[in-house]
Structure formats: C-alpha cells, structure tokens
Amino acid sequence: MSVQDGYNFAYLDEQTKRMIRRALLKAVAIPGYQVPFGSREMPLPYGWGTGGIQVTASLIGADDVLKVIDQGADDTTNAVNIRSFFRKVTGVATTEQTREATLIQTRHRIPETPLAAGQILVFQVPIPEPLRWLEPREAETRTMHALREYGVMHVKLYEDIARHGRIATTYDYPVIVNDHYLMRPSPIPKFDNPKLHRNPALMLFGAGREKRVYAVPPYTDVRSLDFDDHPFAIERWEQPCALCAATDSYLDEIILDDAGNRMFVCSDTEYCAGRQAAGHKGALAA
Amino acid sequence: MKPAIPLLQVKDLAKFYGNRVGCEQVSFNLYPGEVLCVAGESGSGKSTLLNTLAFHQRPDAGSIRYDLREEGVTDLATLPDARLRELWRTDWGFVRQNPADGLRMRVSAGANIGERLMAVGDRHYGDIRGVAKDWLQRVEIDETRLDDAPSSFSGGMRQRLQIARNLVTEPRLVFMDEPTAGLDVSVQARFLDLLRRLVAELRIAVILVTHDLAVARLLAHRLIVMRHGRIVETGLTDQLLDDPQHPYTQLLVSSVLNA
Numbered sequence: 001m002s003v004q005d006g007y008n009f010a011y012l013d014e015q016t017k018r019m020i021r022r023a024l025l026k027a028v029a030i031p032g033y034q035v036p037f038g039s040r041e042m043p044l045p046y047g048w049g050t051g052g053i054q055v056t057a058s059l060i061g062a063d064d065v066l067k068v069i070d071q072g073a074d075d076t077t078n079a080v081n082i083r084s085f086f087r088k089v090t091g092v093a094t095t096e097q098t099r100e101a102t103l104i105q106t107r108h109r110i111p112e113t114p115l116a117a118g119q120i121l122v123f124q125v126p127i128p129e130p131l132r133w134l135e136p137r138e139a140e141t142r143t144m145h146a147l148r149e150y151g152v153m154h155v156k157l158y159e160d161i162a163r164h165g166r167i168a169t170t171y172d173y174p175v176i177v178n179d180h181y182l183m184r185p186s187p188i189p190k191f192d193n194p195k196l197h198r199n200p201a202l203m204l205f206g207a208g209r210e211k212r213v214y215a216v217p218p219y220t221d222v223r224s225l226d227f228d229d230h231p232f233a234i235e236r237w238e239q240p241c242a243l244c245a246a247t248d249s250y251l252d253e254i255i256l257d258d259a260g261n262r263m264f265v266c267s268d269t270e271y272c273a274g275r276q277a278a279g280h281k282g283a284l285a286a
Numbered sequence: 287m288k289p290a291i292p293l294l295q296v297k298d299l300a301k302f303y304g305n306r307v308g309c310e311q312v313s314f315n316l317y318p319g320e321v322l323c324v325a326g327e328s329g330s331g332k333s334t335l336l337n338t339l340a341f342h343q344r345p346d347a348g349s350i351r352y353d354l355r356e357e358g359v360t361d362l363a364t365l366p367d368a369r370l371r372e373l374w375r376t377d378w379g380f381v382r383q384n385p386a387d388g389l390r391m392r393v394s395a396g397a398n399i400g401e402r403l404m405a406v407g408d409r410h411y412g413d414i415r416g417v418a419k420d421w422l423q424r425v426e427i428d429e430t431r432l433d434d435a436p437s438s439f440s441g442g443m444r445q446r447l448q449i450a451r452n453l454v455t456e457p458r459l460v461f462m463d464e465p466t467a468g469l470d471v472s473v474q475a476r477f478l479d480l481l482r483r484l485v486a487e488l489r490i491a492v493i494l495v496t497h498d499l500a501v502a503r504l505l506a507h508r509l510i511v512m513r514h515g516r517i518v519e520t521g522l523t524d525q526l527l528d529d530p531q532h533p534y535t536q537l538l539v540s541s542v543l544n545a
Contacts, residue, residue, distance in 0.1 A: 143367070151407070154409070158396070159393045228409050228410045229411050
C-alpha cells in the first residue's frame with residue numbers, strides 16, 4: 001500500500017516528531033518521571049490511544065515493522081484501526097508476530113512472548129499520575145514525586161486489604177521504577193507487572209490528553225508496591241487456556257451462553273495462535 | 287531538674303497580606319509539654335499566627351526556631367522543604383477546626399490513622415492495623431469502627447479520630463485550630479477531657495487557637511491574647527483570666543459568664 005498523498009511521513013510534521021523525541025529522551029534519562037510534551041490533535045478521539053500514537057509516529061522509520069495490540073489482541077477495533085492508520089501514513093510493514101516486530105504499540109497488555117533487546121513497546125496511557133486518586137493538586141503531586149513521598153500510595157493498598165481481605169487492585173498496579181519514581185504502568189493487568197522488571201526492550205508510555213510521556217529503559221528495576229505480610233502476587237487461573245492449553249498466560253473469561261457456560265482463553269491472540277499451530281490443543285479447540 | 291531548652295522560639299514574627307497586617311511583633315518561647323492557648327476575637331490574627339508558626343505559610347519577618355530531634359535548635363527558614371515536610375508528618379501535628387479538612391473522609395478510620403506510619407516507611411499491614419486499633423481505643427472510639435469511613439462518624443468522633451491520626455507518630459508539638467468549635471457543649475467537655483489526658487500522658491506541647499476562654503481555662507498552662515494581629519497580654523492562664531490587666535483582656539473576660 002502506498003503512502004497517503006498530502007501527509008507527512010507518519011502524519012505528524014518533523015518538528016513535532018522532534019519535540020516528542022526530545023521529551024522521550026528526557027523520559028529515558030529519568031526512568032519513571034513524567035515529562036510534559038506538546039500533545040497534538042490526532043485524527044481520533046482522546047481515550048483511543050492518541051498518546052501512544054504520537055510516540056509511535058515520532059519514532060517510526062521506513063524500516064520498522066509495526067505490531068499493534070489492544071488488550072492483547074491483534075484483531076480488535078482499536079488495534080486494527082491504529083495499524084491501518086500507520087500503514088496509510090507511513091507504508092511500513094506490519095505484523096502480528098511479536099518476534100518480528102521492531103515497534104509494538106499496545107493497549108493494556110504486554111505480549112506473552114518475551115521481548116528482545118532492540119524492540120520498543122509503546123503503551124497508551126489514560127491517566128499517568130499514580131497519586132491522583134489521593135492528591136488532586138498537580139503542584140503537590142510533583143513535589144511528592146521529587147521528594148519520594150509515596151507513603152500515601154500504601155493508604156490505597158491498605159484500604160484494599162481492609163475492605164476485601166487482599167490487595168484488590170488488579171490493573172494499573174503501582175510500581176516503583178529504578179528505586180525512585182512511582183509510576184502507573186497504564187491499565188495492564190498486574191499479571192504483566194513482573195514483565196516490566198529488567199525487560200530487555202525499551203518501554204515508552206504516552207498520555208495524549210494529559211500531555212505526558214514517561215519511560216522504562218531496558219533492564220531497569222521495576223518493583224510492585226506491597227506490604228510485608230501481603231506480598232505482591234499475580235492472578236492465577238484454575239484452568240488452562242481452552243484453545244491452546246497454556247497455563248502461563250493471561251486468560252480472558254468469555255461467556256458462552258445464558259446457562260452460565262464460559263471459557264477461558266489467552267488474551268494474547270498471537271501467542272495463542274502460535275501455540276495452536278505448534279500442536280497444543282485445549283479442551284474447546286476446534 | 288536541668289533547665290529545659292525551649293521547644294519553639296518565636297521572635298518578632300510578622301505576616302502581612304499586602305498592606306494588611308496578619309500578625310506582627312509576635313515573640314514567645316514554648317517549652318516541651320507546655321500547652322499554650324492563643325485567644326482573641328475573630329479576625330485578630332490567631333489563625334494566621336498558627337499557620338505561620340506551622341510554616342504552612344512563610345513569615346514576612348522574624349524567626350521561628352525549633353528544637354529538632356536530630357539537628358537541635360534550627361531556624362525553620364533554613365530547613366529544606368523535604369525536612370520541613372517530614373517534620374509536618376512526624377514530629378508535628380496539625381488538628382483542624384473542620385475534621386473533613388484534616389481527615390481523608392473516604393478511606394477507613396484505620397487507614398487514616400495508619401497514613402503517617404506508612405509515610406515513614408511502615409510496610410506491615412498487620413502491625414499498622416494493630417497500632418490503629420490501639421489508637422482508636424485511646425481516643426475512645428469503638429474498635430469495631432476500624433474499617434468504617436469517617437463520613438459515617440459523628441462530629442465528636444471525627445475530631446477524636448483526627449487527634450489519633452496526628453498523635454500516632456508521637457509528635458512533640460501539635461497545632462490546633464479551634465478543635466472544639468464545631469462540637470456541641472456536652473461533646474466538647476468529653477473531648478477536652480480526653481485531650482487534656484493525652485497531652486499530659488504523652489507530654490506533648492500544644493499551641494491551641496480558640497476564641498473560647500473556657501477551653502483555655504481548662505487546657506492551657508499559658509495564655510496569649512491577641513488583638514489586631516498583636517499580642518496584647520500574655521501570662522499564666524489562671525492569673526490572666528482572674529486578673530486581666532489590659533483593657534481588651536478585661537473586656538474579653540467580662541464578656542464571658544463564669545470563665
């Protein structure tokens with residue numbers, strides 16, 4: 001497919017891309033720190049990934065291979081549209097294979113297939129500020145970040161345990177990056193939090209509406225907050241994926257009928273399809 | 287007994303709002319365990335003084351020196367922000383008139399009490415909960431209310447919860463801004479009793495702002511009377527209330543029945 005006439009490569013003009021890259025460099029230099037940037041209007045609404053798209057657009061080159069996922073899936077509306085947008089305005093190759101991609105834009109998941117050095121993962125972030133729930137003033141949260149005053153974040157976790165008997169936060173689970181900045185890892189399930197820790201890939205986070213970018217550089221320490229007597233734990237399922245029998249992936253629950261029947265399948269469609277192609281068969285596989 | 291060093295030394299303190307005077311020429315020393323009451327009519331600069339003393343706003347003139355646990359006597363103006371904020375949540379407390387301003391109304395009583403502990407690095411849920419439960423009892427709130435939000439508490443309970451939340455780190459100095467003003471008279475009496483007991487037990491120094499001379503009579507060792515932003519008279523509480531010298535203090539005392 002050819003590049004759309006009348007648009008600059010990757011939609012944004014070169015100055016804007018440069019501005020975003022400068023912000024990203026700063027973000028990489030200070031892991032977990034939220035860097036303000038001049039977020040632009042994009043041809044889709046806020047909440048659909050405008051932050052991630054701007055980060056991707058500022059980084060993508062003609063040789064890149066792009067993969068876009070939405071909640072782990074390559075074939076849902078958000079993923080399909082963002083992928084076709086970049087095909088239109090850049091003409092770069094796209095793929096569904098995690099290993100082949102150089103640039104992966106993701107909404108709310110980290111792929112199950114381990115990432116490699118040299119790959120870039122771009123997250124779409126709705127609300128970048130982890131302390132917003134506890135402190136509405138921006139000036140105050142910035143001071144709290146600067147002074148590492150993160151005790152209040154534990155108030156939220158305390159409240160979880162007091163109400164539910166365990167830490168009930170299951171997504172957007174707060175982490176400390178590089179022993180300094182408290183960070184919202186975007187609404188990924190906490191299942192993916194351990195993958196943030198010392199990941200060989202560069203991970204970039206873009207929030208379009210809130211006009212912030214931040215980053216976790218390769219091999220950076222990322223620690224999930226917890227209590228000594230209520231340690232951080234990821235989700236577990238009692239059954240394997242119904243299609244590929246995987247026991248090590250994040251499963252979505254799908255309601256099958258009105259009689260209460262349901263199935264659990266991998267949220268990462270590429271991982272699931274790959275396992276099925278390799279001969280793994282789940283209970284409900286065709 | 288060895289001669290005590292003042293906990294807080296205030297010298298020629300002033301705070302202006304443009305051309306208007308918030309408070310000026312305020313000097314006094316506060317000793318460990320001492321309860322000092324600041325009285326005066328509304329608009330006399332009491333709250334301005336309290337907020338300036340607590341360094342919530344910077345003074346325009348004068349100095350405030352505090353006897354820090356580690357560094358010893360230090361001018362607060364020279365203290366880095368990080369240390370000042372640490373002081374606010376450890377060695378100092380601030381009890382507000384309206385408990386909704388001093389509490390997190392939407393998280394449980396336990397989390398409210400535990401917040402300071404978590405802020406200083408406590409990371410054991412069971413321990414934090416235990417301390418919170420203990421403090422609820424100390425402020426005479428039933429421990430079954432530990433997981434209830436303060437929004438479901440009565441005014442008196444909220445104010446007592448605010449006390450517990452502030453005292454949990456065993457501060458040496460607590461600022462109080464009209465803590466009894468929103469409570470009805472019977473609740474006030476019980477609250478003042480509790481406060482007097484806790485302050486004496488823990489040897490906490492208190493600077494308490496009030497317009498109610500009865501509160502001063504009950505709690506304070508020493509009294510400062512303010513008018514138009516200045517101290518008009520200061521002395522031992524009983525002495526000052528029984529034998530006021532300044533005409534304004536005389537007016538204030540005579541306007542209250544049986545203070």
